[in-house]
Amino acid sequence: MDADSGFIMDFVVDKCGDVFQGISSLVDVAGGLGGATQVIAKAFPHVEGSVLDLSHVVAYAPTGTEVKYIAGDMFESIPPANAVFLKWVMHDWGDAECIKILKNCKKAIPSKEKGGKVIILDIMVGAGSLSDQKHMETQVLFDLFIMFINGAERDEQEWKNIILKAGFSDYKIILF
Numbered sequence: 001m002d003a004d005s006g007f008i009m010d011f012v013v014d015k016c017g018d019v020f021q022g023i024s025s026l027v028d029v030a031g032g033l034g035g036a037t038q039v040i041a042k043a044f045p046h047v048e049g050s051v052l053d054l055s056h057v058v059a060y061a062p063t064g065t066e067v068k069y070i071a072g073d074m075f076e077s078i079p080p081a082n083a084v085f086l087k088w089v090m091h092d093w094g095d096a097e098c099i100k101i102l103k104n105c106k107k108a109i110p111s112k113e114k115g116g117k118v119i120i121l122d123i124m125v126g127a128g129s130l131s132d133q134k135h136m137e138t139q140v141l142f143d144l145f146i147m148f149i150n151g152a153e154r155d156e157q158e159w160k161n162i163i164l165k166a167g168f169s170d171y172k173i174i175l176f
């Protein structure tokens with residue numbers, strides 16, 4: 001997963017960098033060893049980045065970095081921040097668990113008017129062109145992975161369902 005961050009996050013910063021503008025703090029929930037947060041903190045030095053993951057993962061966190069590592073359980077609580085970031089996390093879980101995670105995200109951030117946001121980086125089934133072979137290959141690869149871990153890939157209606165059930169009133173999709 002850390003290798004994936006090294007690959008995809010430069011692309012995210014380049015194509016969707018606006019999402020991180022105006023944020024002063026961000027917690028990368030279930031962020032593993034923090035590869036994604038390291039890239040965000042480097043690209044946006046005004047963002048104070050932290051990573052939440054289980055204690056046995058945080059035990060292997062790199063040292064000598066500005067990024068703060070926090071051991072904890074996202075189903076219990078999420079440390080407060082301007083923004084919460086979830087990369088390849090939600091597709092590991094069923095709807096009930098995702099709603100619980102999103103409710104905890106909502107508690108961790110300020111209101112939308114005060115700049116609070118939850119940023120989810122994940123697959124959206126049905127997005128993009130089915131005639132694009134690379135796009136299809138990527139979706140199939142993720143389908144195989146999800147079958148292995150018993151997770152779920154979601155289309156827009158399924159994303160909307162969990163987002164609204166967690167108490168959020170709207171959302172914005174950025175495709176790339």
Ligand SMILES: C[S@@+](CC[C@H](N)C(=O)[O-])C[C@H]1O[C@@H](n2cnc3c(N)ncnc32)[C@H](O)[C@@H]1O
Nearest residue numbers: 001002030031032053054057072073074087088
């Ligand atoms: C698929 S990996 C994603 C890691 C990271 N977001 C990335 O993209 O590199 C899922 C992560 O969820 C973490 N995780 C699983 N259950 C968790 C929990 N209850 N609280 C916090 N983290 C959890 C795992 O330890 C793992 O690092």
